[in-house]
Amino acid sequence: xxxxxxxxxxxxxxxxxxxxxxxxxxxxxxxxxxxxxxxxxxxxxxxxxxxxxxxxxxxxxxxxxxxxxxxxxxxxxxxxxxxxxxxxxxxxxxxxxxxxxxxxxxxxxxxxxxxxxxxxxxxxxxxxxxxxxxxxxxxxxxxxxxxxxxxxxxxxxxxxxxxxxxxxxxxxxxxxxxxxxxxxxxxxxxxxxxxxxxxxxxxxxxxxxxxxxxxxxxxxxxxxxxxxxxxxxxxxxxxxxxxxxxxxxxxxxxxxxxxxxxxxxxxxxxxxxxxxxxxxxxxxxxxxxxxxxxxxxxxxxxxxxxxxxxxxxxxxxxxxxxxxxxxxxxxxxxxxxxxxxxxxxxxxxxxxxxxxxxxxxxxxxxxxxxxxxxxxxxxxxxxxxxxxxxxxxxxxxxxxxxxxxxxxxxxxxxxxxxxxxxxxxxxxxxxxxxxxxxxxxxxxxxx
Amino acid sequence: xxxxxxxxxxxxxxxxxxxxxxxxxxxxxxxxxxxxxxxxxxxxxxxxxxxxxxxxxxxxxxxxxxxxxxxxxxxxxxxxxxxxxxxxxxxxxxxxxxxxxxxxxxxxxxxxxxxxxxxxxxxxxxxxxxxxxxxxxxxxxxxxxxxxxxxxxxxxxxxxxxxxxxxxxxxxxxxxxxxxxxxxxxxxxxxxxxxxxxxxxxxxxxxxxxxxxxxxxxxxxxxxxxxxxxxxxxxxxxxxxxxxxxxxxxxxxxxxxxxxxxxxxxxxxxxxxxxxxxxxxxxxxxxxxxxxxxxxxxxxxxxxxxxxxxxxxxxxxxxxxxxxxxxxxxxxxxxxxxxxxxxxxxxxxxxxxxxxxxxxxxxxxxxxxxxxxxxxxxxxxxxxxxxxxxxxxxxxxxx
Numbered sequence: 001x002x003x004x005x006x007x008x009x010x011x012x013x014x015x016x017x018x019x020x021x022x023x024x025x026x027x028x029x030x031x032x033x034x035x036x037x038x039x040x041x042x043x044x045x046x047x048x049x050x051x052x053x054x055x056x057x058x059x060x061x062x063x064x065x066x067x068x069x070x071x072x073x074x075x076x077x078x079x080x081x082x083x084x085x086x087x088x089x090x091x092x093x094x095x096x097x098x099x100x101x102x103x104x105x106x107x108x109x110x111x112x113x114x115x116x117x118x119x120x121x122x123x124x125x126x127x128x129x130x131x132x133x134x135x136x137x138x139x140x141x142x143x144x145x146x147x148x149x150x151x152x153x154x155x156x157x158x159x160x161x162x163x164x165x166x167x168x169x170x171x172x173x174x175x176x177x178x179x180x181x182x183x184x185x186x187x188x189x190x191x192x193x194x195x196x197x198x199x200x201x202x203x204x205x206x207x208x209x210x211x212x213x214x215x216x217x218x219x220x221x222x223x224x225x226x227x228x229x230x231x232x233x234x235x236x237x238x239x240x241x242x243x244x245x246x247x248x249x250x251x252x253x254x255x256x257x258x259x260x261x262x263x264x265x266x267x268x269x270x271x272x273x274x275x276x277x278x279x280x281x282x283x284x285x286x287x288x289x290x291x292x293x294x295x296x297x298x299x300x301x302x303x304x305x306x307x308x309x310x311x312x313x314x315x316x317x318x319x320x321x322x323x324x325x326x327x328x329x330x331x332x333x334x335x336x337x338x339x340x341x342x343x344x345x346x347x348x349x350x351x352x353x354x355x356x357x358x359x360x361x362x363x364x365x366x367x368x369x370x371x372x373x374x375x376x377x378x379x380x381x382x383x384x385x386x387x388x389x390x391x392x393x394x395x396x397x398x399x400x401x402x403x404x405x406x407x408x409x410x411x412x413x414x415x416x417x418x419x420x421x422x423x424x425x426x427x428x429x430x431x432x433x434x435x436x437x438x439x440x441x442x443x444x445x446x447x
Numbered sequence: 448x449x450x451x452x453x454x455x456x457x458x459x460x461x462x463x464x465x466x467x468x469x470x471x472x473x474x475x476x477x478x479x480x481x482x483x484x485x486x487x488x489x490x491x492x493x494x495x496x497x498x499x500x501x502x503x504x505x506x507x508x509x510x511x512x513x514x515x516x517x518x519x520x521x522x523x524x525x526x527x528x529x530x531x532x533x534x535x536x537x538x539x540x541x542x543x544x545x546x547x548x549x550x551x552x553x554x555x556x557x558x559x560x561x562x563x564x565x566x567x568x569x570x571x572x573x574x575x576x577x578x579x580x581x582x583x584x585x586x587x588x589x590x591x592x593x594x595x596x597x598x599x600x601x602x603x604x605x606x607x608x609x610x611x612x613x614x615x616x617x618x619x620x621x622x623x624x625x626x627x628x629x630x631x632x633x634x635x636x637x638x639x640x641x642x643x644x645x646x647x648x649x650x651x652x653x654x655x656x657x658x659x660x661x662x663x664x665x666x667x668x669x670x671x672x673x674x675x676x677x678x679x680x681x682x683x684x685x686x687x688x689x690x691x692x693x694x695x696x697x698x699x700x701x702x703x704x705x706x707x708x709x710x711x712x713x714x715x716x717x718x719x720x721x722x723x724x725x726x727x728x729x730x731x732x733x734x735x736x737x738x739x740x741x742x743x744x745x746x747x748x749x750x751x752x753x754x755x756x757x758x759x760x761x762x763x764x765x766x767x768x769x770x771x772x773x774x775x776x777x778x779x780x781x782x783x784x785x786x787x788x789x790x791x792x793x794x795x796x797x798x799x800x801x802x803x804x805x806x807x808x809x810x811x812x813x814x815x816x817x818x819x820x821x822x823x824x825x826x827x828x829x830x831x832x833x834x835x836x837x838x839x840x841x842x843x844x845x846x
Contacts, residue, residue, distance in 0.1 A: 261471045262838075263845050297838070299468060311827050316766035320774040321837040326468045336469055 001434060002035040004160040004177055006151065006170035010040055010059075011331075012081070013089045016272060017246075017355040018190050021222075022166060024249045027056045028427030034434070037158050039173070041147050043088020044068070047154055061087050064153050126211045127179075130172050133207040140169075141204075148172040155180040161438060166190060168205055171212025178215065184441045186433065187216040189226050190246075191276075194233055195350040198275040210234050218437050220430070222246050222353040223374020229352070242433055245378050247423040248358035254335060256363055261340040264295035265401045268341035268365070270334065270356050273304030278347035278370065278387050283310060285347065287317050288394035293401050294322065301326045301337045338363040342407065343400055347387045348373050357382065358421065361414035366407045368396055378421060381414040449628070449678045449687040450728035450736060451719060452641060454590070454614060455695035457495075457519040457538075458556050459487055459526050460801035462822050466836045472846075477793065477836050482822060484530045491531035494699035499537040501698075501709060505716050506546045513716040514546045514727040517695070518590045521554030521577050522799060535581070542582045548729035549578050551586035551610060557798035558762060560591055560600060561749070562776040570795070571607060588612040588730040592800050594643065594692065594752040595759065598745055601633035601640075610638070612730050614692060616752040617642035621744060628677060628687040630737040634745040639734050643692040643752060647673065652693035656706035664707070667714045671722075678724055686736045688728065692752070754809070762803040767830040772803055774837050781844050790843055797836065805829035 005026070009019030026036055030053045038048040045068075046061045058080055063069035077083035134145055151173030163185045165174030171187060178185040192209060193201035213219050213236045220242050221227035227243050230236045250256075260266070267289070269282045279300065286298040300310065300323075307325065314323040326337060344360035344367040351373035358375065360367050367382040369375060376384045385392050400407040461478045464470075505513050519538065527535035541547045553559060554574040559567035571589075578584050589610045591600055596615035604610045617627030627642035650670070654660045662669070674689060681687055694701065702708040719725045728736060753761035762768060775797055782790045805821040806829045823829040 261468065261842075263842060301468075308827055311831065312766060315770040315830065315834075318766075318770050318773065320770065320777070321834050321841060324468050324835055324838055325831050327831070329469075333469055 001033075001162075001431075001438070002037065002160045003029075003162055003164050003434070004037050004039070004154065004158055004183075005164045005166075006039050006147075006173045006177075007166040008041055008147075008169040010038065012084065013040060013042075017353065018167060020248075020355050021190060021246050021353075023056055024247060024423040025427060025430065026050060027053055027249070028423035029430060030055065031424070032427055032431050034431060037154075037160060039151065039154050039170075040089065041143060044086075045150060045153065046087050047158065059084060059089075064157060123179075123215070126215045127175070129207050130175055130211040130215075133204040133211075134172055136204065144169050144172065148176060151176045152180070162186060162434060162441075164188065165212065165216075168193070168209045168212060171208055171215075175212060175215045184217040184437045185215065186218045186220060186437060187212050188220045188222075189213070189230060189352065190222055191352045192226070192229055192233070194229060195226075195352050196274075196276055198349050206234075210236075213240075216240070217441070218242060218433060220244050220433065223377050225372070225374045225377065226352040242429075244426055244429045244433070245374065245421075246353045246355055246358075247421045247426045248355055248362060248418060249423050250359070250362045254362075255339065257339065258364075259336070259339045261337075262297045264297055265293065265343065265404075266341045267296060267298045267343045267345060267397060268301060268337065268360070269299065269345055269347075270301045270337070270360065271346070273300060273302055273307045273310060275306060276349055276351070277304075278349050279304075279306050279310050280313070281347040281349075281387055281390060281393070282345060283314055283317070283319075283323070284390045285345065285393045285397065286314075286323050287319060288390065289397045289401075290319060290322050292394075292398050296322065296397075296401060298323045299326060299337065299341070300324070301329055301334065303328045338365065341365050342411075343368065343397060345393065345397075346370055346373065346375075347385075347393065349387050351375065358418050361411075361418040364411040364415040366400055366411040367414060368393065379414065379417060381410060381417045383410075448724055448726060449674065449681075449689055450726050450733070451674070452516070452688050452690045452728055452730055452733065453514075454516040454518065454550065454690070454692045454730060455697075456590070456693070457517055457523050457695045459483070459490070459520075459523045460556065460799040461522055461526075461796045462486070463797075463802065463832050463836055466832045466839065468835055468838070471835070471839045472842055475839075477839065478796065479822075483526060487526045487530040490696060490700055491527075491534045493704070494696050495531070495534045496537060497704070497709065498695065498698040498712075499534070499541055501712060503537070503541055503544070505713070506541070506544045509716055509720060511544070511546050512720055512727060514548075514729045514732075516548035516550055516588070516729050517541075518550040518552050519578075520552065520556040521574055522556060522796070524577060524581060539582060542584060546729075548588065548731055549582055549584040549586055550588045550590045550614070550730065551575050551578065552590045553592055555795045555799050556592050556801070557795070558592060558595070558772065558800050558803065559798060560595060560603070561759070561763070562772065563779055564603065566776075566779055566798075568603065568607065570798075571604075575609075585609065588614065590614050593761070595749055596746055596751075597749040598634045598747060601635065601638045605633075605635075605637045611734060612639040612641060614641045614690065614730055615643070615746075616750050616757055617645055617690070618750045618757050621746055621750065625742070625744075626680075628681075628689060629685065629739070630688055630733050630741055632741045632743040634743055636741075636743045639737070639741070640744060641688060641690050641730055641733060643690045645752070645757075647689065648691045648693050651691065651708075651711075652697045652701065655697075655702045655708055655711070665711065667711055667718050670711075670715070671718045671725075674719070674725065675722065683739075685739045688733055688736075760809060761807050762800055765806065765808050765826070767806045767808075767826060768803045771806065771830060771833050771837070774834070778837060778840055778844065781841075785844060787844075790840065793840060793843075797833070797840070802829070802833055806833070 007022045011023050036050040045064045048059050155177035162183050163174050163177045166188045167190050174185050193205040219240050227241050271277045273279045344365045346357050346369045348370045353374035357367045357369050370387040371384050464479045553570035589604045594616045627644045631640040806826045808826040
């Protein structure tokens with residue numbers, strides 16, 4: 001079985017949980033004998049034919065243009081990163097294909113060209129919904145447009161049994177590939193616009209999400225929480241939705257041993273500093289705890305659109321040198337901050353899943369997670385609190401600081417629990433889902 | 448007679464490293480030695496060395512009639528020794544002429560006066576010792592960081608033996624109808640006060656190379672004619688003092704050599720000394736020269752020479768600045784209880800006012816002077832490094 005997979009993130013090209021989830025999932029799928037042709041927002045027009053487990057780390061690439069591929073094959077690269085640089089993947093999301101390239105490419109393809117192959121009026125409506133909303137001059141929208149135009153090439157030149165697209169950025173590509181190939185489409189919901197925006201969000205994105213999910217043959221939600229969201233907010237046919245929880249596999253070279261930075265208890269917020277993740281709640285919690293335990297340290301690891309607001313507010317609240325910011329951290333630095341933390345908190349306002357608590361638990365850190373998160377459905381050895389219940393968050397942290405043995409035990413229990421939540425299980429569920437979609441597809445009469 | 452009192456501020460801070468949470472507890476160097484060395488060598492080459500040479504020549508040519516005063520911070524002296532010893536030597540040669548006064552201030556160019564009286568007095572004493580050691584000079588005129596002054600400062604300085612004069616800004620809201628051309632007394636009539644004549648001082652320090660300024664270009668003749676004008680109001684034979692206080696880096700660094708600032712300075716003393724009613728004096732000479740009953744002035748609120756506001760807002764306006772400085776002075780108490788000299792020195796290097804100046808967000812959007820002087824991209828960044836460094840310092844105290 002071979003899958004054409006579209007995703008916006010994959011290590012080393014990563015800004016959040018999506019990339020980590022895709023990595024773990026694809027690796028486990030490969031182990032189960034499924035072949036994956038991966039398409040990423042690379043600078044060059046390439047795809048990644050992944051066949052073996054180890055391919056997720058080496059990322060073998062093929063240029064769509066045979067001449068360019070010939071030149072690429074002739075080159076020798078000393079490191080994987082050097083090769084990935086050549087293709088145009090980088091840990092830094094700003095380096096996705098440049099806007100200049102987009103202009104050149106967009107001019108060469110016409111939207112009507114796709115629509116000529118649309119059949120039913122129902123399909124036509126969904127197409128209109130997607131194409132009329134895939135507009136805008138923002139960097140991200142332009143990049144999605146470009147990515148979608150390129151999907152046309154992949155959809156026509158590659159052979160595959162089904163299509164798998166992750167999050168709205170790649171739904172237009174998934175729809176296009178289905179349209180061209182008539183192969184079944186699975187869309188994967190890691191987060192909806194409601195989660196990201198913490199409110200209504202961008203109308204265009206909603207429409208694209210709706211069109212993609214409706215056009216798909218099967219929708220995978222990363223949690224019950226997300227499935228509920230999809231049903232109530234997007235009115236997606238419940239029969240199409242499958243819940244497959246994310247998992248977490250810790251990279252083998254990870255060093256887990258504790259290495260303190262602070263002598264006092266260290267409480268960690270790790271993630272994008274954006275409304276969805278509840279960083280302002282973290283600040284209020286810190287302020288409460290510090291009144292009782294001034295020896296505690298609160299660390300914000302990550303950056304985002306609320307960093308500046310949070311920094312200035314923490315100063316206004318006079319949290320002294322107890323509330324600190326690391327700024328953007330790379331993989332190795334994230335590991336170091338995790339090794340230094342005692343308590344992890346995820347006060348997300350809305351979290352479809354949330355892989356980062358699993359990572360924290362894998363380090364033996366006692367975790368407190370928002371009830372408004374998918375991850376709360378899969379772990380038991382963590383405290384679960386409504387994101388808005390600041391008093392309870394503060395009390396819980398105080399309690400853990402005052403009972404270090406209990407805190408430690410909870411951390412160890414959590415660690416054991418997380419080690420059992422492996423991607424193999426989730427991948428097996430995905431494989432079953434692929435099979436049933438394909439079986440259905442084969443039985444379906446061609447119109 | 449009108450005496451021109453030149454005082455030049457010489458200061459370089461120890462700029463902080465881009466200090467991250469992950470650097471805490473790893474014996475990472477707090478200060479950016481590389482950058483500090485780079486800046487010191489650059490400023491020495493562009494400003495200190497050529498200006499010192501010029502002023503030394505002018506003193507010699509004038510046969511001692513051209514006089515100037517310096518206030519040189521401890522952190523500047525230390526960094527001269529590290530990165531530009533020839534600069535320190537050239538200052539010593541200037542002091543040797545006898546026409547140069549060295550003034551007293553806080554060793555670390557700090558805001559300790561506002562937060563910690565004992566620490567302030569310690570830093571003042573350290574600075575006096577250093578001046579004695581390096582230049583053999585006993586300071587008698589005091590200059591607080593950034594000319595920050597308030598009645599309480601005169602109380603403190605009066606208690607320190609030897610000081611009899613303080614220099615500060617000629618702020619309009621204090622002077623009102625008065626002119627800064629006379630020497631005043633502090634509110635209790637114990638200390639001699641000299642007030643900066645900011646209109647003319649800033650013509651040199653800030654406006655000299657500004658092409659949008661209607662008076663551009665500023666020639667020596669024009670400037671001296673303005674000074675001539677100032678003497679007309681005084682008919683009673685009282686000695687006047689035109690206090691031109693400015694950063695020394697004005698010469699060659701803030702105003703580049705290509706602006707003609709060195710030529711301006713080269714011909715200025717000659718033009719002044721050609722007039723019998725004009726001359727030069729050092730701040731400490733003013734106590735003798737003031738041939739009249741000096742009016743006393745009260746400064747209930749602090750003033751400074753920074754920005755339009757001439758108050759403390761360049762260092763202590765926003766929450767980042769306040770949180771940072773309050774946290775720092777709390778740590779001072781802990782360190783003094785512990786009695787660790789190395790930690791105390793680190794805290795003192797962090798007390799340099801520049802760190803708080805970099806966090807100023809008042810004009811940042813306009814890319815104003817704050818940005819020009821800041822080694823960081825934004826006030827937020829400056830604050831982040833500083834507060835993280837304070838976390839490191841606290842861990843060292845606990846450790």
